[in-house]
Amino acid sequence: ADIEVLHWWTAGGEARALAEVVKKMEASGQRWRNFPVAGGGGDNAAIVLKTRVVSGYPPTAAQIKGPEIQEWAAEGYLADLSDIARAGGWDANLPPVVANAMKFGGHYVAAPVNIHRVNWMWANPAVLKKAGVEAPKSWDELIRTADKIQKAGLIPIAHGGQPWQDFTLLESVVLGNAGAAFYRKVFVELDPAAIQSPTMSKSLETFRTLHKYIDSGAPKREWNTATALVINGRAAFQFMGDWAKGEFTRAGKQPGRDFLCLAAPGTDKAFSYNIDSFVFFRRHHEDARKAQTDLANALMGTSFQESFNLAKGSIPARSNVRLDHFDDCARHSAEAFRASSQGNSLVPSIAHNMAVAPSVQAAMETIVSTYFNGSQPTREAQALLADAARNRKARN
Numbered sequence: 001a002d003i004e005v006l007h008w009w010t011a012g013g014e015a016r017a018l019a020e021v022v023k024k025m026e027a028s029g030q031r032w033r034n035f036p037v038a039g040g041g042g043d044n045a046a047i048v049l050k051t052r053v054v055s056g057y058p059p060t061a062a063q064i065k066g067p068e069i070q071e072w073a074a075e076g077y078l079a080d081l082s083d084i085a086r087a088g089g090w091d092a093n094l095p096p097v098v099a100n101a102m103k104f105g106g107h108y109v110a111a112p113v114n115i116h117r118v119n120w121m122w123a124n125p126a127v128l129k130k131a132g133v134e135a136p137k138s139w140d141e142l143i144r145t146a147d148k149i150q151k152a153g154l155i156p157i158a159h160g161g162q163p164w165q166d167f168t169l170l171e172s173v174v175l176g177n178a179g180a181a182f183y184r185k186v187f188v189e190l191d192p193a194a195i196q197s198p199t200m201s202k203s204l205e206t207f208r209t210l211h212k213y214i215d216s217g218a219p220k221r222e223w224n225t226a227t228a229l230v231i232n233g234r235a236a237f238q239f240m241g242d243w244a245k246g247e248f249t250r251a252g253k254q255p256g257r258d259f260l261c262l263a264a265p266g267t268d269k270a271f272s273y274n275i276d277s278f279v280f281f282r283r284h285h286e287d288a289r290k291a292q293t294d295l296a297n298a299l300m301g302t303s304f305q306e307s308f309n310l311a312k313g314s315i316p317a318r319s320n321v322r323l324d325h326f327d328d329c330a331r332h333s334a335e336a337f338r339a340s341s342q343g344n345s346l347v348p349s350i351a352h353n354m355a356v357a358p359s360v361q362a363a364m365e366t367i368v369s370t371y372f373n374g375s376q377p378t379r380e381a382q383a384l385l386a387d388a389a390r391n392r393k394a395r396n
């Protein structure tokens, strides 16, 4: 049968990883019908998906993540994957944080394909050498380092001017400056007092200071175009999740030699997670359900979890996939995931829709991006963020 899948993996490394899924499906005799919606981060895809579902024309499967999964399940649109999960031993082979994110009312309604770490700093060692600087360990040190890089005529920070990319940068600043417990207070518990605290003011001011280290070509730039600036030695750093690594490896670059994968300043003991997953829209036709079962099984298959994540830059969601074929960055990520799960410094990525409901996430993303690209007083931005948080809580 046809299996039509809506997703937003159109950038080079993403498309290469997606090809692994298509290969698997075609091998199981299903016809893959691609429904890509361009736009990194997935904001566009979420809008297109809503339109299709509301007009009674949902795809067979779609890329949906975090609390949005529970929202769709609560509406009764998603197929129950419990039988597939039981037969596949998902509970035994997934870290609890991953398993729980895939469930609604204790039932699996989504299949996870990976664990991305968001709080990375990608660096070009040749650019650092040219500017005579070291990789910074704190955000204050980053600012001093960036000044030197800029004086050397190079771009300190490769960035794409899109709200989700701005939010991705802020989450690493808060995590690095104030730690995992404070991050949770602000971006998970939505605590208005923490949002309006001097600690948050400091992080917002550090965040906005970084704006002067991005180049004038940044507005609207896609994330992978920004990664190319680091790959090509025009820029020193990019703050982005490890989907960026898929771009370096696709360009034949070696970790440790051509690029460095470092934790964002001050975040080496923390892990901001982003889990990609697919849901399946309820279907009554037997063939369609068979195709959905085949895809769910393929996505959680050990060999697929290896081949997909080698291309994507993330680590497998399945905890029993050996990492022998993975590089040092991936092994570093897996170790950081393990250590931060034990050390209580594993946090859901706010910028990548893992922490709060989509509506409050979108409201905060807009406030954060407006603040980053303008001259709004910090206190004012904090008040708006606190309002967005309160509104959400009022609706709970």
Ligand SMILES: OC[C@H]1O[C@H](O)[C@H](O)[C@@H](O)[C@@H]1O
Residues within 6 Å of the ligand: 008, 014, 039, 040, 041, 042, 223, 241, 243, 274, 275, 276, 352
């Ligand atoms: O498009 C950029 C990134 O956006 C989202 O965070 C997705 O989870 C990730 O898989 C993708 O690579």
